[in-house]
Amino acid sequence: MKSLLTLVIAGAGICFAADKNSLVSSTAADRSDASITIYNSNLGLVRETRKVTLPTDGRCELRCGDVASNINSATVLVKALDDPKTFSVIEQNYEYDLISPSKLMTKYVGKQVKIEDRNDYTNTSKMIDATLISNNEGPVYKIGDQIRLGYPGQVILPQIPENLFSVPTLDWICTSSKSKQTLDISYLTSGMSWSADYVAVLDSSDSKIDLSGWITLNNQSGASFDNATLKLVAGDVNRVAENVMPAPMARHMAKAMMEDMAGGAMPTEESFFEYHLYTLPFKTSLHDNQTKQVSLLAASNVNAVKQFSVDGGSSPWNYRSGSDSTKLPVDVTINFRNSKENNLGMPMPKGTVRVYKRDNAGTQIFAGEDAIEHTPENEDLHLSIGKAFDIVAVKKQTDYVRHSDREHETAWEFSVRNHKKSAITLNLNEHFYGEWKIVQSSQPFKKTGAGTGVCTVSVPADGNVVVKYRVICTY
Numbered sequence: 001m002k003s004l005l006t007l008v009i010a011g012a013g014i015c016f017a018a019d020k021n022s023l024v025s026s027t028a029a030d031r032s033d034a035s036i037t038i039y040n041s042n043l044g045l046v047r048e049t050r051k052v053t054l055p056t057d058g059r060c061e062l063r064c065g066d067v068a069s070n071i072n073s074a075t076v077l078v079k080a081l082d083d084p085k086t087f088s089v090i091e092q093n094y095e096y097d098l099i100s101p102s103k104l105m106t107k108y109v110g111k112q113v114k115i116e117d118r119n120d121y122t123n124t125s126k127m128i129d130a131t132l133i134s135n136n137e138g139p140v141y142k143i144g145d146q147i148r149l150g151y152p153g154q155v156i157l158p159q160i161p162e163n164l165f166s167v168p169t170l171d172w173i174c175t176s177s178k179s180k181q182t183l184d185i186s187y188l189t190s191g192m193s194w195s196a197d198y199v200a201v202l203d204s205s206d207s208k209i210d211l212s213g214w215i216t217l218n219n220q221s222g223a224s225f226d227n228a229t230l231k232l233v234a235g236d237v238n239r240v241a242e243n244v245m246p247a248p249m250a251r252h253m254a255k256a257m258m259e260d261m262a263g264g265a266m267p268t269e270e271s272f273f274e275y276h277l278y279t280l281p282f283k284t285s286l287h288d289n290q291t292k293q294v295s296l297l298a299a300s301n302v303n304a305v306k307q308f309s310v311d312g313g314s315s316p317w318n319y320r321s322g323s324d325s326t327k328l329p330v331d332v333t334i335n336f337r338n339s340k341e342n343n344l345g346m347p348m349p350k351g352t353v354r355v356y357k358r359d360n361a362g363t364q365i366f367a368g369e370d371a372i373e374h375t376p377e378n379e380d381l382h383l384s385i386g387k388a389f390d391i392v393a394v395k396k397q398t399d400y401v402r403h404s405d406r407e408h409e410t411a412w413e414f415s416v417r418n419h420k421k422s423a424i425t426l427n428l429n430e431h432f433y434g435e436w437k438i439v440q441s442s443q444p445f446k447k448t449g450a451g452t453g454v455c456t457v458s459v460p461a462d463g464n465v466v467v468k469y470r471v472i473c474t475y
Contacts, residue, residue: 021061021173026052028066032182034228036192036286040350044068044192044221049081050183054176059090064170068189069222075188076170080181087181091173105135107161115141115153128153168222191221194232196296196351198372200334200383201364206306206357209336213296213348215267215278217286224287232267232278234349234374267296269346276347276374299343304336307382309427310393310414317433317473318408320400325415328395330388330426332368339378348375353383390419391426391459399470406475409439414467418459428455428467434475441469 030050037045046068054060073094080087113132118125130151134140139155141148170185194217200209215232267278280294309331315321334355338344354369368385375381399411418424432451445453459465 021059022055023061023063024052024054026050026062026064028224028226031226034225035231036225036228037231037233038192038194038217039233040194042190042193044189044219045186046189046221046223046225047184047186048225050185052181052183053179054087054174054181056177056179059173059175062172062174063095064172064185065168067168067170067187067223068191069168070189070191070220071168071170071222072188072190073170075186077184077186078170078172079184080176080178081184082182083178086178087174087176087183089172089174093171095169095171102135104157104161105132105139105155108132108157109135113141114156115151116156117151117153127156189221189223191219193218196234196349197293198348198351198353200353200355202304202334202355202357202367204358206334207304209302209304209334209355211297211299211302211344213298213351214293215296215349217292217294219286219288219290219292222288224285224290226285227283228286229283230280230286232280232349234276234278234347267294276349278349297344297346297348302336302343304334307333307335307427308388308391308424309333309429310395310416312395312414312428312430314431315410315412316397317410317471318402318475321397323397325394325396328393330391330393332385332388334383334385335380337378337380338375345377347377348372348381350374353381355383355385391424392417392419393426393428398468403472407472409470409472411440411468411470414455415464416457416459416467417464419462421461423458423460423463425456425458428457430454432471432473434473436471436473438469438471441467443467443469445469 030052032049032051034046034048037047039045050064052062054062071094073092076092076094078089078092109132111132113130115128115130116125117128128143128151130141130143130148132139133142133147138150141151143151194215196213197216198211198213200211202209217230267280270277270279278296284292284294286292310328311331313326313328336342336344338346338348350371350373352369352371355367356364357367359365368383370383370385372381372383394415394417396413397410398413399409401409403409414428416426416428429448430445430453432453436451436453438445438453441455443455443457445455447453455467455469457465457467
């Protein structure tokens with residue numbers, strides 16, 4: 001029979017040893033308000049108000065429980081809201097030595113305990129007085145004149161030892177000249193994060209999308225917050241490396257919860273410093289080990305353009321390749337502008353956009369996804385969706401001339417075959433080196449950068465287009 005541990009204490013809750021200061025304990029039940037600001041970078045700012053009753057005849061010890069276990073104790077601030085001059089903190093501690101069977105036993109090494117020795121066959125029991133002399137790799141007892149290793153039975157302790165806590169606790173030595181105080185408490189904690197997820201549904205012509213955005217919140221801070229105001233900061237906030245809190249222990253994530261938006265209300269957005277701040281229009285509860293989703297935006301009939309493109313890749317500009325034709329993948333992108341004129345115009349936090357389209361039977365089918373960065377208003381978005389199945393692009397070198405060690409001339413041929421039942425427009429993107437000049441081309445090239453050029457071609461349905469060009473590169 002394995003040893004069991006029972007803690008017998010008088011009254012309900014946790015009993016702490018009294019000291020020279022009067023002791024006041026506060027829990028989440030004392031919260032009158034809470035506000036959580038969550039950043040993209042595993043960081044949350046917690047601000048809460050608690051109503052407490054404090055003695056006014058000297059120093060007291062205020063123990064504030066139900067705080068985040070991943071708290072950065074160096075960031076804790078506390079003040080009296082009604083009259084800050086009536087409350088002062090002399091000393092602040094963060095207590096995270098939490099109660100566990102092992103720690104309780106360790107605290108009782110060298111002390112008297114009782115063991116209930118129960119006989120399951122006769123359904124009788126007797127109490128054994130023992131001294132716990134060690135708890136290293138298991139309990140060692142002295143019972144009478146004998147040393148017993150792992151004596152079977154239920155260990156009974158008289159009370160909780162000092163300096164053990166059931167939950168992470170902020171501990172203040174303070175003075176107060178008012179009995180009733182409303183305290184404003186704030187701190188930073190790791191284990192909180194959020195991200196944006198978007199769903200774009202294409203219409204039958206691939207020229208319009210309906211776009212919805214969701215905020216996914218993840219709370220692994222070690223604390224729960226009921227009926228809290230929730231704010232989200234979009235942007236990259238710089239943090240000093242030595243002050244970055246360690247990542248929390250991995251925990252099991254709760255099933256995602258979808259929150260209905262009352263009256264279709266959406267988060268309000270505002271500029272904040274060099275970032276953007278989103279505030280939920282309602283209060284919500286954010287429990288520990290919970291993933292929650294709330295609506296961010298909804299837009300219909302957003303103008304979009306489906307674009308096909310081919311990347312020419314790294315070409316041998318300074319030697320004859322001697323290779324056969326190279327088949328190149330054809331990329332598909334969906335492009336649209338984040339503007340009010342396009343039924344959008346809200347700064348969009350970085351996240352993942354998943355694109356869907358209905359098939360002939362009306363079933364919504366996943367078409368692809370891409371990640372976007374923080375996108376301000378009046379900027380374009382380009383979603384890389386996948387590779388085109390019915391479009392084939394082939395490139396080959398058709399000529400090479402070496403004019404000098406530093407000047408080389410090459411000729412190339414692109415062949416684009418469109419097996420779709422509709423015409424397409426496709427961009428051929430080439431990358432050149434050194435100083436370059438296209439001296440001959442069957443289709444015009446546009447210089448888009450120091451080393452890049454693009455040729456836009458139209459390919460008819462079930463048709464084929466060949467683009468030939470010659471370029472001189474000088475190193």
